Amino acid sequence: MTARLTAAFTAGLFLGLCAVPALAGGVPKDVPPTGIVSAVDPEARTIVFRPDGAERDVTLPLDATVDTVRIPVGSRSIVYMEKRDGKSVVLDVSKMFVTLTPALLIALVVVGLVGGMLSGFIGSGGAFVMTPSMMSLGIPGVVAIASNMCHKFPKALVGAYKRYRYGQADLKLGLVIGGSAIVGVQIGIRVQKAILAAWGKAGSDLYLSVAYVTVLLSFGAYVLFDAWRLWRGGIEVKTSTLALAVQKIRIPPVMDFPVAGLKLSLWVTVPVGLASGLLVATIAAGGLVGVPASIYALGTTALVATATQLVTAFVMGLYGAVYWAVGGFVDIRLTLLILAGSLIGIQFAAIGTTYVRDYTIKYTMGVAMLIVAASRAAKVPVLLADLHWTALSADAVGRLESVSFWALVAALSSACAIVFCATVLGILHARRNRDAAPG
Amino acid sequence: MDGSHRKKLYGTTLLFGALSISSYILLFAHQEWVTRHFTRGGVYAVLPIVTAFYFSLVHGTFASCLLRVFGLRAAARSATDKRQSEGSPKEEVQP
Numbered sequence: 001m002t003a004r005l006t007a008a009f010t011a012g013l014f015l016g017l018c019a020v021p022a023l024a025g026g027v028p029k030d031v032p033p034t035g036i037v038s039a040v041d042p043e044a045r046t047i048v049f050r051p052d053g054a055e056r057d058v059t060l061p062l063d064a065t066v067d068t069v070r071i072p073v074g075s076r077s078i079v080y081m082e083k084r085d086g087k088s089v090v091l092d093v094s095k096m097f098v099t100l101t102p103a104l105l106i107a108l109v110v111v112g113l114v115g116g117m118l119s120g121f122i123g124s125g126g127a128f129v130m131t132p133s134m135m136s137l138g139i140p141g142v143v144a145i146a147s148n149m150c151h152k153f154p155k156a157l158v159g160a161y162k163r164y165r166y167g168q169a170d171l172k173l174g175l176v177i178g179g180s181a182i183v184g185v186q187i188g189i190r191v192q193k194a195i196l197a198a199w200g201k202a203g204s205d206l207y208l209s210v211a212y213v214t215v216l217l218s219f220g221a222y223v224l225f226d227a228w229r230l231w232r233g234g235i236e237v238k239t240s241t242l243a244l245a246v247q248k249i250r251i252p253p254v255m256d257f258p259v260a261g262l263k264l265s266l267w268v269t270v271p272v273g274l275a276s277g278l279l280v281a282t283i284a285a286g287g288l289v290g291v292p293a294s295i296y297a298l299g300t301t302a303l304v305a306t307a308t309q310l311v312t313a314f315v316m317g318l319y320g321a322v323y324w325a326v327g328g329f330v331d332i333r334l335t336l337l338i339l340a341g342s343l344i345g346i347q348f349a350a351i352g353t354t355y356v357r358d359y360t361i362k363y364t365m366g367v368a369m370l371i372v373a374a375s376r377a378a379k380v381p382v383l384l385a386d387l388h389w390t391a392l393s394a395d396a397v398g399r400l401e402s403v404s405f406w407a408l409v410a411a412l413s414s415a416c417a418i419v420f421c422a423t424v425l426g427i428l429h430a431r432r433n434r435d436a437a438p439g
Numbered sequence: 440m441d442g443s444h445r446k447k448l449y450g451t452t453l454l455f456g457a458l459s460i461s462s463y464i465l466l467f468a469h470q471e472w473v474t475r476h477f478t479r480g481g482v483y484a485v486l487p488i489v490t491a492f493y494f495s496l497v498h499g500t501f502a503s504c505l506l507r508v509f510g511l512r513a514a515a516r517s518a519t520d521k522r523q524s525e526g527s528p529k530e531e532v533q534p
Binding site: 076096097100150151153154155157158162166318321322325326327328329330331332333335336339340343344347348350351354355423426427430 | 463466467470473474477478479480481483484485486487488490491492494495498499502503505506510511512513514
């Protein structure tokens with residue numbers, strides 16, 4: 001009992017410390033201004049805008065591409081601007097909090113269900129599925145990121161709790177990795193800012209796509225190969241040579257991780273956390289590198305790695321949620337709608353993990369990673385064209401965008417189909433065995 | 440599962456289901472007020488965070504019970520059992 005209270009107190013203190021920098025940091029910087037557009041002048045092509053917290057209206061010129069009819073007047077909006085010759089020019093005005101229609105409501109619950117199933121099974125997949133899906137449903141990017149982040153920590157909490165009860169999640173390992181992951185997020189944000197300042201938006205998008213494709217292709221191919229090797233060679237799980245070498249490092253403090261069954265130096269967990277955080281800041285999917293790193297660099301099983309990643313996701317999610325909520329960007333309605341689906345999806349998938357072998361989890365993860373890599377790779381030529389490094393016709397751009405979108409849909413559908421089938425077949429198989437057992 | 444356990448499970452599912460649905464209805468019936476106050480930022484950040492926690496507790500419990508009502512339960516073995524049955528990585532480290 002005392003040990004549990006100590007663990008709970010340590011976790012609470014740790015999370016409190018995570019939240020302090022976010023609160024102390026105040027309103028998130030580098031996000032477009034929000035406020036109310038009170039008037040639009042189509043002739044002069046200007047808007048009258050009062051930013052949040054300001055006491056005076058400002059008149060801003062509109063870019064030639066802005067459709068004045070679609071500007072929301074009187075609603076709280078996000079105004080995207082660009083500096084031209086020292087003056088701010090409005091590129092777009094989006095209504096900050098969308099009107100919920102029944103179709104949008106259902107779509108958000110389904111998106112949550114899919115993201116929850118992926119998170120519960122492979123320890124990742126929520127953010128990189130949900131944020132683009134929400135944006136394609138018409139939700140402004142910054143609100144989609146913030147609302148998704150606020151849904152991430154309760155979802156990860158429920159998933160981590162479930163899998164902890166099944167004896168799969170190592171709370172201590174998850175919290176330790178989570179601590180360094182927060183540092184990784186900060187490094188990732190700074191790297192992105194530097195690239196944005198040097199090469200602009202197209203350069204930043206290109207960097208993100210190249211990071212996506214490189215990480216997912218290399219890790220995805222290896223995870224899939226490992227799953228195939230396990231499936232072909234029976235069910236024997238072997239620790240990688242790298243992990244065996246890492247486990248021999250004894251630089252203090254050396255910590256005991258009972259659920260993972262490992263004794264590791266704190267310092268060997270730091271690169272795993274940093275890499276997870278870096279990926280969260282870059283492609284919003286820390287688990288895609290955190291889980292393989294735990295398996296192949298630390299030596300946990302895929303089952304423990306995916307479960308422990310949920311603890312890390314909870315830490316990072318809470319940190320991110322506080323950060324965005326302090327800025328007032330969380331639309332709680334969207335958060336709760338995706339939560340409605342994802343809490344069912346994550347628990348269904350958590351049950352599924354107790355029926356499947358290690359290689360099924362690796363196989364699902366490998367397939368999802370490779371198809372997502374293909375989706376992002378299709379966008380690289382478009383971004384190269386944006387940087388004027390290559391020429392592409394409008395038709396070719398349209399086709400590549402379409403390939404990218406449908407590859408992402410294929411990745412999600414196939415991963416969910418594998419999770420669903422593996423769970424149902426596992427349950428049926430277990431029931432048959434139980435019925436056939438003598439007595 | 441015996442009769443009394445089943446009865447208790449159905450009762451918990453109904454209780455948390457009703458609580459979850461009524462919470463959703465309450466929030467969406469006052470969505471304009473909620474959105475206005477929950478997005479004020481600063482110390483008001485506590486509102487969306489606590490609400491998300493509350494819904495994860497209530498709706499999470501409901502979802503868990505609902506899956507059990509449908510007969511979806513975890514297999515009765517832990518990660519340690521699986522590790523033993525699949526060959527332990529730790530065993531590989533032993534000299």
